[in-house]
Amino acid sequence: MALPMSVAPSPELDALLEGYRRFRENRWHPERDRWADLREGQEPRVMVIACSDSRVDPSQIFDVDPGEIFVVRNVAAMVPPFETTPGHHGVSAALEFAVQVLKVREIMVMGHGMCGGCKAALTQELHGTEPGQGGFIANWISMLDHVRDPIVAEFGTTGRPAERAMEQAGVKVSLENLRTFPCVRAKEASGDLVLRGSVFAISDGVLRLLDEETGEFTPALGDGADV
Numbered sequence: 001m002a003l004p005m006s007v008a009p010s011p012e013l014d015a016l017l018e019g020y021r022r023f024r025e026n027r028w029h030p031e032r033d034r035w036a037d038l039r040e041g042q043e044p045r046v047m048v049i050a051c052s053d054s055r056v057d058p059s060q061i062f063d064v065d066p067g068e069i070f071v072v073r074n075v076a077a078m079v080p081p082f083e084t085t086p087g088h089h090g091v092s093a094a095l096e097f098a099v100q101v102l103k104v105r106e107i108m109v110m111g112h113g114m115c116g117g118c119k120a121a122l123t124q125e126l127h128g129t130e131p132g133q134g135g136f137i138a139n140w141i142s143m144l145d146h147v148r149d150p151i152v153a154e155f156g157t158t159g160r161p162a163e164r165a166m167e168q169a170g171v172k173v174s175l176e177n178l179r180t181f182p183c184v185r186a187k188e189a190s191g192d193l194v195l196r197g198s199v200f201a202i203s204d205g206v207l208r209l210l211d212e213e214t215g216e217f218t219p220a221l222g223d224g225a226d227v
């Protein structure tokens, strides 16, 4: 494959372009009609908010085609509260677009096991660092500070029980913050929008759904069905 002269080659770019070649052969050419439809616009019915972690790609986990889900990914799958402070509110912009323009019917927050962001929220190891040195992450995950104390009191700051509790609490915080957006609250109240929480476990590939009444996460396909 010949790269344009000014594009520096690298093994990483090679790997990306190899994947792109497979995509063109296997996904683009055979599905040209679908892509032609998508050129007219997108009508996803679901928005997924997930972590940026390279292991938890929603379109892979839910096995969807292009155009099916509108995705935002960031550190720890967080939704910030409705804020009008100066700054660039990327998640809020995407949320606004999904809810008000695309009119998605459901929003799923998907946390995951072994989440580095949740772990850092627990240990507070980035506390006090400068922006660019960990400070942006520290500030972002400070959204979890108010749920940290009871978790630390029960499980400490390290180990899977503490981490799992924080991963699950993070999903609940994001759902809570989603409901601080007036448009989300109104559409949920009118039945036009459903909010869901879930956690995907990297270790066994099991997706668990949150029952908001009990606060429990249970396997989405039922016990033992996710083998």
Ligand SMILES: [Zn+2]
Residues within 6 Å of the ligand: 051, 052, 053, 075, 076, 077, 112, 114, 115, 116, 117, 118
């Ligand atoms: Zn994560």
